Amino acid sequence: MMVVIPTIKQFKEHIGIAKQAGISIGFVPTMGALHEGHLALMRRAKDENDLLAVSIFVNPIQFNNQEDLKKYPRTLEQDSIMLESVGCDLLFVPDTLEMYPEPVTDQYEFGKLSEVMEGASRPGHFNGVAIVVRKLFEIVEPDKAYFGEKDFQQLAIIQQLVKMIPLPVEIVPCPIIREMDGLAMSSRNLRLSENERFIAPLIYQTLIKAVKLNTLLSPEELKKWITDKFKSHPEFKIDYIEIAEDQLLQPVAHWNDANSVYIFVAIFLGNVRLIDNMRIF
Numbered sequence: 001m002m003v004v005i006p007t008i009k010q011f012k013e014h015i016g017i018a019k020q021a022g023i024s025i026g027f028v029p030t031m032g033a034l035h036e037g038h039l040a041l042m043r044r045a046k047d048e049n050d051l052l053a054v055s056i057f058v059n060p061i062q063f064n065n066q067e068d069l070k071k072y073p074r075t076l077e078q079d080s081i082m083l084e085s086v087g088c089d090l091l092f093v094p095d096t097l098e099m100y101p102e103p104v105t106d107q108y109e110f111g112k113l114s115e116v117m118e119g120a121s122r123p124g125h126f127n128g129v130a131i132v133v134r135k136l137f138e139i140v141e142p143d144k145a146y147f148g149e150k151d152f153q154q155l156a157i158i159q160q161l162v163k164m165i166p167l168p169v170e171i172v173p174c175p176i177i178r179e180m181d182g183l184a185m186s187s188r189n190l191r192l193s194e195n196e197r198f199i200a201p202l203i204y205q206t207l208i209k210a211v212k213l214n215t216l217l218s219p220e221e222l223k224k225w226i227t228d229k230f231k232s233h234p235e236f237k238i239d240y241i242e243i244a245e246d247q248l249l250q251p252v253a254h255w256n257d258a259n260s261v262y263i264f265v266a267i268f269l270g271n272v273r274l275i276d277n278m279r280i281f
């Protein structure tokens with residue numbers, strides 16, 4: 001039976017009892033509107049720990065666009081059914097006042113990692129993510145916390161955060177889960193119109209083809225090839241396309257500049273912003 005808890009005090013009481021009993025805690029923080037991608041993280045967390053804790057909190061301070069915050073899907077009833085199905089033990093559902101009784105002013109410094117891609121396009125976003133994730137970790141005290149690689153840069157930021165503080169939690173990266181047609185699962189997919197949803201898999205198809213071209217083109221040429229592909233479809237508006245290494249996510253000029261290189265994209269379809277990435281090598 002899942003226990004649903006809205007307050008920090010009560011949640012900490014449950015965690016205290018679990019800790020005293022030597023129970024290991026796997027944690028999946030979310031903003032709700034759950035899909036198979038979240039459930040994959042939860043199944044793994046349940047599998048690797050004694051207790052599965054999940055949070056649902058739409059964190060206002062990580063939204064740099066108020067319209068995006070307002071439109072973020074909220075589907076708690078359906079989420080609860082999905083959570084029961086994966087055996088969630090503790091669900092934390094605080095409201096904004098519970099999490100932020102006073103305005104928050106903390107500023108985190110992530111250097112170069114936060115200056116590119118999502119960091120450049122969404123000012124303040126990662127600071128908001130770091131504040132909430134730290135707070136959640138301090139409440140939940142997980143042994144392991146699970147994050148999807150779709151938000152690759154967020155994962156890198158959180159890995160840096162737990163080293164910096166430091167916090168005694170193991171961060172477990174989990175592969176992207178895709179729809180049958182290749183579209184990376186995201187809560188924002190719910191906001192796509194029928195036509196936008198129909199053409200959205202082009203993002204995945206383009207990445208698949210681009211990965212195969214790396215032996216023929218330089219990183220700059222490959223970036224241009226991807227750009228041209230999206231530009232030939234007026235429905236897509238490019239936010240960024242980057243070919244970057246996997247540590248500080250800095251763009252590479254030559255293939256042998258790094259051991260591992262990814263393509264990262266952020267694309268608008270109508271007013272829905274979708275991100276995706278794929279490893280080249």
Ligand code: PAF
Nearest residue numbers: 029030031059129132151
């Ligand atoms: O990836 C998300 O859903 C959010 O950024 C997170 C990690 C739950 C923090 O609000």
